[in-house]
Amino acid sequence: MHKATILFNPNSGRPRRDRELNHAIGIIQSAGVHTELTVCRSSQEATDNARCAVAGGSDTVFACGGDGTIHDVIQGLAGTPVALAILPFGTANALAHDLGIPLRPSAAAQVAVNGRVRRIHLGHIEYQDFHGKSAARYFTVAAGIGVDAHLFYKLNSHVKNRSGMAAYYYKAWQLWATYRMHRFDVEYSNGNGHKQRASLTELLAVRIRFFGNILRELVPGASLDCGDLRAVMCRTASRNAYLQYVAGRLLGRAWEIDGIDLVSCSEVVCNLPEPADGRLHSENGGDTRIYVEADGELLGRLPARMTMVSDSLSLVVPAGCTRMTVS
Secondary structure, three states, X not given: OOEEEEEEOOOOOOOOHHHHHHHHHHHHHHOOOEEEEEEOXXXXXXXXXXXXXXXXXXXXXXEEEOHHHHHHHHHHHOOOOOEEEEEEOOOOOHHHHHHOOOOOHHHHHHHHHOOEEEEEEEEEEEEEOOOOOEEEEEEOOEEEEEHHHHHHHHOOHHHHHHHHHHHHHHHHXXXXXXXXXXXXXXXXXXOOOOEEEEEEOEEEEEOOOOOOOOOOOOOOOOOOOOOOEEEEEEOOOOHHHHHHHHHHHHOOOOOXXXXXXXXXXXXXXXXXXXXXXXXXXXXXXXXXXXXXXXXOEEEEEEEEEEEXXXXXXXEEEOOXXXXXXXX
């Protein structure tokens, strides 16, 4: 690490940000790294400034924020040799939890300057944005279609920033309990190209093993090491089945739930169903829009396609991290 661009999101959830950021930057500079700080006040600014850092000769870009900030930054770094480093300033910080990066920014800075660079695979999702245009994003943590994406549509991000994860989970639970589930059609294939079809109410493709907080391990077998998407596919509209699955993961138990499958796949294509009467129906009537999210960021609507992009991001990890293959 010789030249680092530090991209800071001032809207991330952690309080006392300026003091902690200055301390972290001082640690990076003390290691002999030339630093440039840029404040990013929007998703597009984070992506654009990451691309500028690549063009300007930085070998490392620090994403200072939460998983949403990381999501925006990787859009500018994917497919380049420039490494992503993480200074956690968010509320959930799922990727930092998974990598074993300290949540205190100064400690994370020390880990970064002593860390190692590794190449990882990225998830890739194509979808329809809210203007009806085709769009695509990379993701590191997870991408979802259905229930969880609808929650991100309804939830105000300020709830999490203002009140922390406990209030966020409580509000999410309230919304989930009243959500009118609706189905969409899925075609997915494994590494051998064998295709299968399903009618789902929820799809969650996960890339990390350990989320931290109360969620911890949501999907057994998910890992940044894995070259496939590890997906939770909900064929049932039963809220009890979904609740049993989540409860099992919170308790560390791999219960088999009727109507919920864990699938490893190389490609997932999701479309709106085509009912005989030409109208899209939910399980209980009402709003039938089906939303798409990635890394906790609401993206758009169906149709959507998820794939994997191999060897696509350089990532700074703690020196002792052994969960991924060294580049």
